Amino acid sequence: MPSPRPLGNITRGTTNPNRLRRCDRWLLATHRDVLTKGGTPHLVDLGHGASGVTTVEWADRVRAVRPDVHVTGLEIDPERVATAQAWARPGVDFALGGFEVPLPAGRRARVVRAFNVLRQYDESEVEGPWRTMIDRLDERGILVEGTCDELGRLGSWVTLDADGPRTLTLSWRLRDLDASRPPSVVAERLPKALIHRNVPGEPVHDLLALVDDAWRRSSPFAPYGARQQAVAALGDVATQVPVVGGADRWRLGELTVPWSLVAPRGGPLAQRW
Structure with missing residues (x-):
């Protein structure tokens, strides 16, 4: 009996070295316990694209805190899976699969990264x-689903667990x-859960307007560098709405920010499940 077709649609497959570095760095800093506690974690890079570079980079970064980690890159395009085999190595493999997150011997994923x-x-x-x-995660598992530009310099992601969406990271x-690019x-x-909600009256639109206003007010810090301006601006935001983390981020x-701050008005994505 043939294997069922992987769940999902084929993407453009665009990928670049270090494209997901920002998300990887954030994950290691803010969810280290997810990676370091419990049995050997199995991570899944869902939709790794035309090469296996982001999968291998993720494995290398996580091994700094969890040497026994295993990372699987999944793609629904068989040609991409075949091409990615050149990147395979001990602890890193590539397979055909989509949203159903197929892993051998009924294993479950500690983290699914789907960008x-x-x-x-x-x-x-x-x-x-x-x-x-989410149904394919283990008891400690999280799903990180997001979007970034081709070079990984601009992006955002939602973090979810068994209870649903937890946070949004920009x-x-x-x-x-x-000033021209706030x-x-x-x-x-x-x-995708939020991109069409950036309109007046929606919480994510209100948040972005708040951040822009704080960025403009913090312009006196610009001569000291973008980082100083960011600390001032996002610190201002933190006095007005709940945020997760502080100046180090x-x-x-x-x-x-908590998902509840930006959840769409109405619909199934409005709150945690």
Whole structure:
């Protein structure tokens, strides 16, 4: 009997070295316990694209804190899976698969990292893949689903667990921001669950407007560098809305907020499940 077709649609397959470095860095800093506690963690790079580079980079970074980690890159395009075999090594493999996250011997994933795989879907179709991927996590597991630009300098991601969406993280390369390109430029790289919600009256629109206002007010710090301006601006934001984390993340161009702050008004994605 033939194997079922992997769940999902083929993406463009664009990938570049270090494209997911920002997310990897954030994961190691803010969810280290997920990686270091419990049995050997199995991580899944879902939709690794035309090469296996982001999968191997992720494995190398996580091994700094968890040497026994195993990472599997999944793609629904058989040609990409075949090409990625050149990147395989002990602890890193590549296989055919999609949102169903197939792993051998019934193993479950500690972390599923799914970037740039839902952009071509409708917002109404997001919940299904989220739930399917979450069902493949182990008891400590999380799903990180997001979007970034081709070089990984601008992006955002939602972190989910068995209870649903937990947080939204926005990420910028700070030196790319200026008066003509304020932090709200990240709107073009919001996850599919939010990208069409950047309109007046929606919480994510309110958040981006708040961040832009704080960035403008912090312009006196600009001569001291983008990091100083970011710490001032995002610190200002933190006095007005709940945020997760502090200045150590802001200076790297990251802002994480509870999902409840940005959840769409109405619909199944509005709150934790």
